[in-house]
Amino acid sequence: xxxxxxxxxxxxxxxxxxxxxxxxxxxxxxxxxxxxxxxxxxxxxxxxxxxxxxxxxxxxxxxxxxxxxxxxxxxxxxxxxxxxxxxxxxxxxxxxxxxxxxxxxxxxxxxxxxxxxxxxx
Amino acid sequence: xxxxxxxxxxxxxxxxxxxxxxxxxxxxxxxxxxxxxxxxxxxxxxxxxxxxxxxxxxxxxxxxxxxxxxxxxxxxxxxxxxxxxxxxxxxxxxxxxxxxxxxxxxx
Numbered sequence: 192x193x194x195x196x197x198x199x200x201x202x203x204x205x206x207x208x209x210x211x212x213x214x215x216x217x218x219x220x221x222x223x224x225x226x227x228x229x230x231x232x233x234x235x236x237x238x239x240x241x242x243x244x245x246x247x248x249x250x251x252x253x254x255x256x257x258x259x260x261x262x263x264x265x266x267x268x269x270x271x272x273x274x275x276x277x278x279x280x281x282x283x284x285x286x287x288x289x290x291x292x293x294x295x296x297x298x299x300x301x302x303x304x305x306x307x308x309x310x311x312x
Numbered sequence: 313x314x315x316x317x318x319x320x321x322x323x324x325x326x327x328x329x330x331x332x333x334x335x336x337x338x339x340x341x342x343x344x345x346x347x348x349x350x351x352x353x354x355x356x357x358x359x360x361x362x363x364x365x366x367x368x369x370x371x372x373x374x375x376x377x378x379x380x381x382x383x384x385x386x387x388x389x390x391x392x393x394x395x396x397x398x399x400x401x402x403x404x405x406x407x408x409x410x411x412x413x414x415x416x417x418x419x
Binding site: 226235236237238241250251252253286290291296297298299300301302303304305 | 313344346348350355356357358361362367399401403404406407408409410411412413
């Protein structure tokens with residue numbers, strides 16, 4: 192069974208930092224592209240970032256570029272999101288998501304339960 | 313970026329009736345389009361990918377159609393567990409983008 196378990200969320204002041212983690216199991220993590228998707232309270236889903244299978248390539252939404260950094264440790268089956276210079280508008284539930292990629296772009300097929308990040312003074 | 317526009321924002325349907333949800337892309341996304349279902353307090357669940365392929369375990373009453381810029385999710389006979397928010401998502405271009413969601417509520 193595929194499982195993605197996020198942790199690291201919490202309350203942080205504007206300008207602060209936080210690191211989210213996501214431990215994966217039930218599939219070959221080192222072969223999978225991974226994403227972070229967020230959802231502000233009462234709002235829709237917003238794609239944040241993606242990392243390829245070996246961590247050599249990343250993409251970011253413009254709204255987080257230069258402040259959030261995605262990375263992975265395949266030896267630990269763990270995905271990370273380092274969040275710096277946090278703003279009020281970063282308040283959201285952050286989901287760790289697997290891309291079901293085969294020979295080309297794939298859908299986001301497995302999602303974690305999410306971890307809540309609240310940016311407030 | 314590719315803007316995904318869903319309509320309507322809310323649709324009221326009686327159990328057993330059919331619901332059709334629309335998703336339009338601001339430019340072609342080929343067939344790299346997925347639909348998700350989300351219930352309050354839960355993570356999204358993948359329903360449809362490749363515009364028309366049901367994900368594992370998804371009932372046959374859910375179907376997807378379209379390609380390019382126009383897509384439709386149809387729920388043929390709504391069950392009580394289908395009342396939720398449905399979002400479309402394009403995975404053809406960077407950045408990946410989602411529609412704002414359509415809420416299917418009980419009439």
